Amino acid sequence: MLGDKLLVAPVFSDDTALFYLPEGKWTCFWTDEVLEGPRWVKKTNYPFTQIPVYVRENTVLCLGPEDIGVPDYDYGSVGLHVKSYALNQGQQVTVEIPSGKGKQWAGKVSVQDGKANTEGTVSLA
Incomplete structure:
Protein backbone atom coordinates (compact mmCIF):
# COMPACT_ATOMS: atom_id res chain seq x y z
CA MET A 1 0.00 0.00 0.00
CA GLU A 57 -13.03 3.80 -3.91
CA ASN A 58 -13.98 7.29 -2.69
CA THR A 59 -10.57 8.67 -3.68
CA VAL A 60 -9.69 11.88 -5.52
CA LEU A 61 -6.27 12.19 -7.16
CA CYS A 62 -4.85 15.50 -8.36
CA LEU A 63 -2.35 14.81 -11.12
CA GLY A 64 0.19 17.23 -12.51
CA PRO A 65 1.03 17.74 -16.19
CA GLU A 66 2.27 14.64 -18.02
CA ASP A 67 4.99 16.53 -19.86
CA ILE A 68 6.94 17.46 -16.72
CA GLY A 69 9.55 14.86 -15.81
CA VAL A 70 10.30 15.95 -12.24
CA PRO A 71 7.39 17.12 -10.05
CA ASP A 72 9.19 20.02 -8.39
CA TYR A 73 6.73 22.69 -9.54
CA ASP A 74 4.21 24.86 -7.70
CA TYR A 75 1.31 22.40 -7.43
CA GLY A 76 -1.25 25.20 -7.14
CA SER A 77 -0.50 26.84 -10.47
CA VAL A 78 0.45 24.14 -13.00
CA GLY A 79 -3.03 23.08 -14.10
CA LEU A 80 -3.85 19.98 -12.10
CA HIS A 81 -6.01 17.24 -13.57
CA VAL A 82 -8.56 15.99 -11.01
CA LYS A 83 -9.71 12.38 -11.22
CA SER A 84 -12.20 10.77 -8.85
CA TYR A 85 -12.61 7.05 -8.27
CA ALA A 86 -15.93 5.37 -7.42
CA LEU A 87 -17.32 8.18 -5.29
CA ASN A 88 -20.53 7.36 -3.50
CA GLN A 89 -23.40 9.46 -4.86
CA GLY A 90 -23.74 12.69 -2.91
CA GLN A 91 -20.41 12.21 -1.14
CA GLN A 92 -17.92 15.07 -1.17
CA VAL A 93 -14.19 14.36 -1.02
CA THR A 94 -11.73 17.19 -0.34
CA VAL A 95 -8.00 17.09 -1.12
CA GLU A 96 -5.46 19.66 0.07
CA ILE A 97 -2.94 20.73 -2.56
CA PRO A 98 0.61 21.51 -1.39
CA SER A 99 2.26 24.67 -2.62
CA GLY A 100 5.63 22.96 -2.95
CA LYS A 101 7.03 25.38 -0.39
CA GLY A 102 7.40 23.50 2.87
CA LYS A 103 4.24 23.06 4.91
CA GLN A 104 2.20 25.67 3.02
CA TRP A 105 -0.97 24.70 1.15
CA ALA A 106 -1.91 26.21 -2.22
CA GLY A 107 -5.56 25.40 -1.59
CA LYS A 108 -8.16 22.66 -1.67
CA VAL A 109 -10.05 20.74 -4.34
CA SER A 110 -13.47 19.32 -3.47
CA VAL A 111 -15.26 16.83 -5.71
CA GLN A 112 -18.94 15.94 -5.42
CA ASP A 113 -21.05 14.14 -8.04
CA GLY A 114 -18.27 14.50 -10.62
CA LYS A 115 -17.86 18.27 -10.25
CA ALA A 116 -14.62 19.78 -8.94
CA ASN A 117 -14.57 23.04 -6.99
CA THR A 118 -11.41 24.80 -5.90
CA GLU A 119 -10.53 26.96 -2.92
CA GLY A 120 -7.34 28.98 -2.67
CA THR A 121 -4.88 29.46 -5.55
CA VAL A 122 -5.34 26.07 -7.21
CA SER A 123 -5.42 25.96 -11.02
CA LEU A 124 -7.24 23.08 -12.76
CA ALA A 125 -6.56 21.89 -16.28
Whole structure:
Protein backbone atom coordinates (compact mmCIF):
# COMPACT_ATOMS: atom_id res chain seq x y z
CA MET A 1 0.00 0.00 0.00
CA LEU A 2 1.16 3.51 -0.82
CA GLY A 3 -0.76 5.39 1.86
CA ASP A 4 -4.31 4.16 2.37
CA LYS A 5 -5.66 5.00 -1.11
CA LEU A 6 -3.20 3.42 -3.57
CA LEU A 7 -2.10 -0.16 -4.02
CA VAL A 8 1.08 -0.61 -6.04
CA ALA A 9 1.99 -4.21 -6.80
CA PRO A 10 5.37 -5.46 -7.99
CA VAL A 11 5.66 -7.73 -11.02
CA PHE A 12 8.15 -10.53 -10.35
CA SER A 13 7.91 -12.44 -13.63
CA ASP A 14 8.01 -11.47 -17.29
CA ASP A 15 4.26 -11.37 -17.86
CA THR A 16 2.28 -12.27 -14.71
CA ALA A 17 1.14 -9.97 -11.91
CA LEU A 18 -0.18 -11.56 -8.71
CA PHE A 19 -1.40 -9.33 -5.88
CA TYR A 20 -3.96 -9.08 -3.09
CA LEU A 21 -6.71 -6.45 -3.13
CA PRO A 22 -8.10 -5.54 0.31
CA GLU A 23 -11.84 -5.17 0.85
CA GLY A 24 -13.71 -2.61 -1.27
CA LYS A 25 -13.84 -1.41 -4.87
CA TRP A 26 -10.51 -0.80 -6.58
CA THR A 27 -10.00 0.92 -9.94
CA CYS A 28 -6.99 0.26 -12.16
CA PHE A 29 -5.16 3.57 -12.59
CA TRP A 30 -4.21 2.70 -16.18
CA THR A 31 -7.39 1.09 -17.58
CA ASP A 32 -10.23 2.16 -15.21
CA GLU A 33 -11.16 -1.53 -14.74
CA VAL A 34 -12.99 -1.89 -11.39
CA LEU A 35 -12.34 -4.93 -9.20
CA GLU A 36 -13.95 -5.90 -5.91
CA GLY A 37 -11.87 -7.08 -2.94
CA PRO A 38 -10.95 -8.83 -0.78
CA ARG A 39 -9.32 -11.30 -3.15
CA TRP A 40 -6.17 -12.35 -4.89
CA VAL A 41 -5.81 -11.10 -8.47
CA LYS A 42 -3.72 -12.80 -11.11
CA LYS A 43 -3.16 -10.99 -14.40
CA THR A 44 -1.40 -12.88 -17.20
CA ASN A 45 0.16 -11.30 -20.27
CA TYR A 46 0.74 -8.25 -18.10
CA PRO A 47 2.92 -5.58 -19.75
CA PHE A 48 6.30 -5.53 -18.03
CA THR A 49 6.51 -1.76 -18.47
CA GLN A 50 3.27 -1.09 -16.56
CA ILE A 51 3.28 -1.77 -12.83
CA PRO A 52 -0.17 -2.57 -11.33
CA VAL A 53 -1.60 0.52 -9.58
CA TYR A 54 -5.10 0.36 -8.06
CA VAL A 55 -7.00 3.23 -6.48
CA ARG A 56 -9.40 2.72 -3.54
CA GLU A 57 -13.03 3.80 -3.91
CA ASN A 58 -13.98 7.29 -2.69
CA THR A 59 -10.57 8.67 -3.68
CA VAL A 60 -9.69 11.88 -5.52
CA LEU A 61 -6.27 12.19 -7.16
CA CYS A 62 -4.85 15.50 -8.36
CA LEU A 63 -2.35 14.81 -11.12
CA GLY A 64 0.19 17.23 -12.51
CA PRO A 65 1.03 17.74 -16.19
CA GLU A 66 2.27 14.64 -18.02
CA ASP A 67 4.99 16.53 -19.86
CA ILE A 68 6.94 17.46 -16.72
CA GLY A 69 9.55 14.86 -15.81
CA VAL A 70 10.30 15.95 -12.24
CA PRO A 71 7.39 17.12 -10.05
CA ASP A 72 9.19 20.02 -8.39
CA TYR A 73 6.73 22.69 -9.54
CA ASP A 74 4.21 24.86 -7.70
CA TYR A 75 1.31 22.40 -7.43
CA GLY A 76 -1.25 25.20 -7.14
CA SER A 77 -0.50 26.84 -10.47
CA VAL A 78 0.45 24.14 -13.00
CA GLY A 79 -3.03 23.08 -14.10
CA LEU A 80 -3.85 19.98 -12.10
CA HIS A 81 -6.01 17.24 -13.57
CA VAL A 82 -8.56 15.99 -11.01
CA LYS A 83 -9.71 12.38 -11.22
CA SER A 84 -12.20 10.77 -8.85
CA TYR A 85 -12.61 7.05 -8.27
CA ALA A 86 -15.93 5.37 -7.42
CA LEU A 87 -17.32 8.18 -5.29
CA ASN A 88 -20.53 7.36 -3.50
CA GLN A 89 -23.40 9.46 -4.86
CA GLY A 90 -23.74 12.69 -2.91
CA GLN A 91 -20.41 12.21 -1.14
CA GLN A 92 -17.92 15.07 -1.17
CA VAL A 93 -14.19 14.36 -1.02
CA THR A 94 -11.73 17.19 -0.34
CA VAL A 95 -8.00 17.09 -1.12
CA GLU A 96 -5.46 19.66 0.07
CA ILE A 97 -2.94 20.73 -2.56
CA PRO A 98 0.61 21.51 -1.39
CA SER A 99 2.26 24.67 -2.62
CA GLY A 100 5.63 22.96 -2.95
CA LYS A 101 7.03 25.38 -0.39
CA GLY A 102 7.40 23.50 2.87
CA LYS A 103 4.24 23.06 4.91
CA GLN A 104 2.20 25.67 3.02
CA TRP A 105 -0.97 24.70 1.15
CA ALA A 106 -1.91 26.21 -2.22
CA GLY A 107 -5.56 25.40 -1.59
CA LYS A 108 -8.16 22.66 -1.67
CA VAL A 109 -10.05 20.74 -4.34
CA SER A 110 -13.47 19.32 -3.47
CA VAL A 111 -15.26 16.83 -5.71
CA GLN A 112 -18.94 15.94 -5.42
CA ASP A 113 -21.05 14.14 -8.04
CA GLY A 114 -18.27 14.50 -10.62
CA LYS A 115 -17.86 18.27 -10.25
CA ALA A 116 -14.62 19.78 -8.94
CA ASN A 117 -14.57 23.04 -6.99
CA THR A 118 -11.41 24.80 -5.90
CA GLU A 119 -10.53 26.96 -2.92
CA GLY A 120 -7.34 28.98 -2.67
CA THR A 121 -4.88 29.46 -5.55
CA VAL A 122 -5.34 26.07 -7.21
CA SER A 123 -5.42 25.96 -11.02
CA LEU A 124 -7.24 23.08 -12.76
CA ALA A 125 -6.56 21.89 -16.28
